[in-house]
Amino acid sequence: MAVPLLLFANVAFIVYWLLSGIKKQFLLSFFCILLAIGLSIFPYKFNSKTVVSGGSFAVMTYNVRLFNKYKWIASEEVPAKISSFIKKENPDIIAFQEFKHDKEVDLNYPYVYEKLNGGKRANGLAILSKYRIVNQGSLDFENSNNNAIFIDIIRNNDTIRIYNVHLESFGIRPDSVDLNIDERKSKRLIYRLKKSFTKQQVQVEKFMEHRNNCPYKIIISGDFNNTAFSWAYLKLKNDLNDTYVEAGKGFGKTYSFNKYPLRIDFILADKKFLVNEHKNYQIELSDHEPVLARLSY
Structure with a gap:
């Protein structure tokens, strides 16, 4: 950070x-x-890239924070506004984190895979696609509310794997940060960070084992709960292109920590794809902001 x-x-x-x-x-x-x-680690990009391509397709990732179920935002219209936003941007594939069913969200994608836990209050991950899903699955992270799922889609007679990854959170809310902490509180904070880092490491290693057995071109999207300077990000990125690095502009902020801009939501694409566009949206409908990448061969 x-x-x-x-x-x-x-x-x-x-x-x-x-x-x-x-x-x-x-x-x-x-x-x-x-x-x-x-080394492409300067946290600001001065020039973006937009390529008009009729053969491109758009991938979006969005942590929707349960569509404002617990009224973090003082508005009853958040689910409807998110639904309208997605319909307007019209991504071909969208990966949701902290997803739940909501009657105000009606997106009408023909192919959907979701992995939800929690009974009547079920929430989790979902991937919505305009392309036919021929395979799907969940990695089922142990001892965690977070997870990673995947779908294999058919596009132009080619099979592409889309991952939706939500790594372990550090559980530190911006509104709960107190700089005047004593030794007891600081030890507790360090223990919590250590525990989350350890869980992220286990999750990333499990994911990489799964990803290394994939025979198709892959796209990794999701909320990594860590920055582009972290071990988790570098391990997941591996030999892929970060769409923000390739075509983004500005800080690429997807999350504000006490007004400090953080980029913790990513789309990583196989190098066989051309990154035609990367978009960050400044819409305050969740604690995260959506990211969209437009790709082509």
């Missing part, structure tokens, strides 16, 4: 040292920024 702050601190130092006429320190920070850009 500190990487963006450290990089922008180096940008500030560059400006300061240039104005102060101190060249050696300027070169040090300048090299850090060049290295970050070269």
